[in-house]
Amino acid sequence: MSFRSRHNWLLKGLALLWLLGATLVQAADVDSVRLWRAPDHTRLVFDLSAPVEHKLFTLSSPTRVVVDVADTRLKDSLDDLALEDTPIRRVRSAHRQDGTLRVVFDLKTSVRPKSFLLKRHAGVNDRLVIDLHDRGKSRAEALADKTPESPAGERDVIIAVDAGHGGEDPGAIGPGKLYEKNVVFDISKRLVKQLNAVPGYEAKLVRTGDYYVALRERRNIARKMQADLFVSVHADAFTHPSANGSSVFALSRSGATSETARFLAERENEADLIGGVGSVSLEDKDEVLAGVLVDLSMTATLNSSLTVGKDVLSSMGGISRLHKPQVEQAGFAVLKSPDVPSILVETGFISNPSEARKLATAQYREQMASSIGKGIRDYFERQPPAGTYLARHQSRGGSDEYTIGRGDTLSAIARRHNVSVDAIQRENDLDGHVIQVGQVLKIPSS
Template identity: 40%
Template sequence: MRLASYIKQSLTVFVLCFGLVAVTYASNSIDSVRIWPAPENTRIVFDLSGKPDFKYFPLQSPHRLVIDFKNSKNNAALMSAINADRRVKKIRTSTSKTKGSTRLVLELAEDFRISVFPLAPAGQYGDRLVIDLYDKKSQHIEKHDNNQGKRDIVIAIVAGHGGEDPGSIGAAGTYEKRVTLKIAQKLADLIDKKPGLKAVMIRSGDYYVDHNRKTELARKSKADLLISIHADAFTSSKPNGASVLVQATRRADSEFTRWIENREKNSELLGGAGETIRNTKDNNLAIALADMKKEYTMASSYDFAEHVVKQLKKVTKLHKKKPERLSLAVLKSSDIPSVLIETGFISNPQEEKRLNNTQHQQKLAKAIYTAIDDYFAHNAPDGTLVAKARVREHKISSGESLSVVAQRYKISVNQLKSANNLKSNVVRIGQTLKIPQAD
């Protein structure tokens, strides 16, 4: 009896232990997969029931990425999310060498730079494993010259959030990333209709662009201004109104310090003085030149922000009546004047409704465009079509002649006479002349 009882107890323990082992093998599950194609990369996101325990390795001929999920089972429809992505040809299962693991194979179109990392639960999402496939060839950046021999003023527009990052979500389910993209697209359309202005969309679809990459793309496009569009949110539904933000002085100084420490690498960030800053052995000269660039950029950012505030208050309530300085990653570039515009509080039910309204989005875009147009009417960079079209004036003082004025502005006497419909070279004290742009 004792032997039979012992055997029975041992079998019970064995079954329980075996059952626990079986459960352990499937302690996690792959529940779904989402794919976010972008111009330069594709992001693949696996949604999991728990924190992933994984290993991965690439294979060649053909190009593949193999991922082993330990103690996991697959419940996802792997091919349902691919659609027409040009980088991922197929996602399939394969046999893992580790018992209880699930092996997934991504069949790739070519050799990509690969980044794989887990993400903890946040917002509406649980545990995730993210795979980023980056093109090895850089995105082509078009030149913005026009047929009149003068370049366009380039405005880089960042639609906040995107892809895996929805931004804030309103009570009615409005995603910030969708509102910002619609306003950005409307703004870009207005800009592109103006001769001499050119919009560059940093994000043109539903995908995420890293903060560092945003400024890199703006810089490659030779942007004269960067505008980041967002919708604000708060724990309370009461706050409302738009705000315009610029970089905090402390954050700008921190970025500036990093530039100077590695100025040879970062000389392209410093405009026309970049080569001098890189090559000089005089640290004081390098710091002085770079500091002048930083101060100009910060002053220009604030000046433009004031133009935006002036126009926004005509179409919506303001949360902040003056530009506010905050430490923001997207505004960290010390070589491109940059602002972040909070178009309203998506957490406020009334503003959420307005932010979803096409006509209100158009009004916001038009206000921002008007600020751009007004600002560059007086601050157009040299060599641009807008600068060429800008009318300057000069009042004749004692001792000045047409030839003196022409020499001062580096134009010919004939150009001066033509612009002012003058029949002779005679001018009088106090007379105001229009000064054309030099060819």
């Protein structure tokens, strides 16, 4: 065989090997399958070793959702998925002769299915996401129902508490696999419980379990609640483990106030890419109000956000070091509501070993929730919204009334109302400084 012939055979062999390798690369594995139940839908995530092509369709009699994934092998079991409280009765799978993986969802009730692919991002592999949306009124809508007024026409101050991340998006991960999503959900539940124990407040969770809510939807839920304040709770990480301290953020219309603020905003805004909202843009495109009305509304909302943020930051300073002495501002997508004052609270840096140890304890989470709640109450009891229980009880002649919350002291209450401790003690026949949560004090006129 001549040199030219051997050379041609070699080229053909290399081409064949390349084509064979390309074919092997195209084949994908489903490494794991995860399921989350949200208030209004069920999400299944297929973790993939490579990008895939798929199609989804429905069948009736009986009701089924079918997903065909081309040239893919299932390496995980579907038998261990927790199907309770979902519309799924059973999940079946089969490998077809053409290499297609077929997954069939036998349903208890009809759903609105949706599927999309998420490309590899931020260290997370390619994923195929299947959302099975419940039909009829969702529990998310029920969660956002307006609170009924009392017979006297008073309403509660409504606080929307948003625990960051959730579901397949764990948020930042600290030492010992301490997940941000779990830490902030626990703090948020404690905050809701504490606020609801004080007359005049109704606090509601934006996400009520371990599932992901898109950033835009979080603030939309708060608007449906007709919330007086939106509080997003986080415990983020930074590039340096030495970074520490609590922070409070409000929206910036012109940019971040510090490099840390900018970094954290970019990190949180990426959550939709990790949590999975398909092709939804992270750019704010709200069209609730137009032109000048939006400008006026945003200005008033931002001013309120900065004021309540200052009260919360001051209160948090009583239990933790503050990362910055003032409320910071950054372009957090979750804060871009035109008519609901909104703040984002960083309870600490979960990437800092010392702060992570504290955030891992129930005692510190309770203290953190208490400090956030106290800052919120300080703000609303100083300037309660019109038509609320707080406004009516604060404006009575002769003396105001104040309900004791966690972390309150007589001296702090006296300073807040510009009266002396002695005056409060005389007005309420108090012998000492001992007060109890839920106790109602009469506050004499200053």
